[in-house]
Amino acid sequence: MRVAEVLCEQLEYTRDWTNRLLADLEGDDWSFQPGAGLAHAHYLVGHLAVSQHVLVFVRVLNRPLLPESFTAHFPIGAAIRSTREYSYPPLADVLCVFEETQAATMKTVRDMGDELLREPAFAADGKSPHPHYRDKLGAVSHCWRHEAFHAGQIATIRRLRGRNFLR
Numbered sequence: 001m002r003v004a005e006v007l008c009e010q011l012e013y014t015r016d017w018t019n020r021l022l023a024d025l026e027g028d029d030w031s032f033q034p035g036a037g038l039a040h041a042h043y044l045v046g047h048l049a050v051s052q053h054v055l056v057f058v059r060v061l062n063r064p065l066l067p068e069s070f071t072a073h074f075p076i077g078a079a080i081r082s083t084r085e086y087s088y089p090p091l092a093d094v095l096c097v098f099e100e101t102q103a104a105t106m107k108t109v110r111d112m113g114d115e116l117l118r119e120p121a122f123a124a125d126g127k128s129p130h131p132h133y134r135d136k137l138g139a140v141s142h143c144w145r146h147e148a149f150h151a152g153q154i155a156t157i158r159r160l161r162g163r164n165f166l167r
Contacts, residue, residue: 004112007140011109014144014151015102018048020166021154029161030091031083039080041157044150046074046094049101052143056105059121059130059139060112065104070097109140 022041030042039047050071057065073088088094117137121130133139159165 003114003117003137004109007109007112007137007144008106010141010144011102011106014147018147018151018154021151021158024163025158025161029157032157032161033080033082034156034160037080039150039153040083041154042083042088042091042094043074043080044154045091045098046070046088047076048147048150049094049098050074051076051146052101052105055139055143055146056108058126059123059133060116060136061108062122062126066097066101105143112136112140 022045025041031040033040050066053064053066053071054076057063070089073086089097117135117140119136121133121136121139122128123130130139133142155166
């Protein structure tokens with residue numbers, strides 16, 4: 001099995017889990033924050049789309065996919081504001097970008113060769129090596145690990161909102 005196929009399996013499995021966690025959220029569940037400054041599901045879905053875009057399309061390919069008009073709402077490492085404090089893009093739009101970015105990622109990663117994945121990943125300047133990932137394989141691999149981490153936050157939000165445990 002090619003490395004790209006393994007990456008795709010991991011990305012698909014993790015996205016399936018995230019989607020299962022999101023499936024029964026409704027209304028105010030999307031904007032619920034467990035505490036001030038903590039993530040809400042609306043933010044997390046946008047953040048996951050932007051992070052996946054950065055890791056695959058910027059750090060690996062140096063070819064941005066998403067417009068700045070979207071990514072600016074979900075800056076990596078910034079304070080998380082409530083939906084009352086900040087005008088995020090509409091949830092329907094965020095969910096659409098979330099799914100479109102996953103589809104583009106899957107198509108792109110599936111076509112990546114082992115040689116490309118061994119190359120150094122780009123830092124923010126698009127030229128220097130990335131400070132955290134030795135290679136492009138590390139950047140792409142981080143997509144599913146990063147999403148799994150945030151899926152745990154979504155699982156917590158679900159439980160705090162009275163949803164049943166999922167397995």
